[in-house]
Amino acid sequence: MTQQIQWFPGHMAKTIREIGEQMKLVDFSLEIVDARAPQSTQNPQIMDMISVKPVFLVLNKIDLADPKQVAKFVSKNKNQFAGILTTDAKTGVLSKDFLRQLKVNPIFAKLSEKNAAANLKALVTGTPNVGKSTFINHLAGKNIARTANTPGVTHFLYWIRTRYNLIFLDTPGLLWPKFDDQEVGTKIGILGGIKDTLLASDDLALWLISFLQKNYPTAIATKYKIGHFPLDNPVAALMSITSQLGMRQDFESASQRLINDFRAGKLGRISIDFYGDDYLED
Secondary structure, eight states: OOOOOOOOOHHHHHHHHHHHHHGGGOSEEEEEEETTSTTTTSOHHHHHHHTTSOEEEEEEOGGGSOHHHHHHHHHHHGGGSSEEEEOOTTTOTTHHHHHHHHHHOHHHHHHHHHTTTSOEEEEEEESTTSSHHHHHHHHHTSOOSOOOSSSOOOOSOEEEEOSSSEEEEEOOOOOOSOOSSHHHHHHHHHTTOSOGGGSOHHHHHHHHHHHHHHHOTTHHHHHHTOSSOOSSOHHHHHHHHHHHTTOTTOHHHHHHHHHHHHHTTTTOSOOSSOOOTTTTOO
């Protein structure tokens, strides 16, 4: 039986209440999402609260995402936000490019003009493990926000001054009380937004294999050098991966290896929010 996915610890509920109280203190918000799943890693509950001020959507880990899928998402959703910006927070290479994108945005330019004598304040939010704290650290020029390759590291709100006349209100990674669509929970789990110890890795791996077989059919065979890779049977595919990795019948370890390789971009530039040809149609 497929596991029902949900994770909403107490500090998340507390933070959501605090965000509502803090919105009057900020000029705009940055919602950080994983560029490989920019729709699934948006928090619908938070958006209702932060949309009282301009919201910029930041597609992080852009270097790991499928450029074609990113382009489709941006084209479809560009009018839903004050702006959609991209960055790669892990290396910091694109931090200056992110700032350039922000500064040329007309809505941000108006905010800057209105607050010329003061630093602009921004709420920074995102689901767990989208790279929010790493993003903040690069702009701050030092390791202020706690980072880790596991969700749930930050548990409270605090202000951080950056090098660029911006002050960020950092928040914990936030989910919402219930995934109405369990596939969204699966995607967030695959991306590392839910603690691995709470999930059935083989369920996640089978979903990922099935998705890759359909949308990126050569990714697994190329990575693991599997000559005759089954494209219509996820279970048989997992068995092939396990065997090729020399893990005998340790399907759980093989599943976690596959997930970790995907997270690290070792399967190629892959998006798991995948938009068909009809996505851009009204």
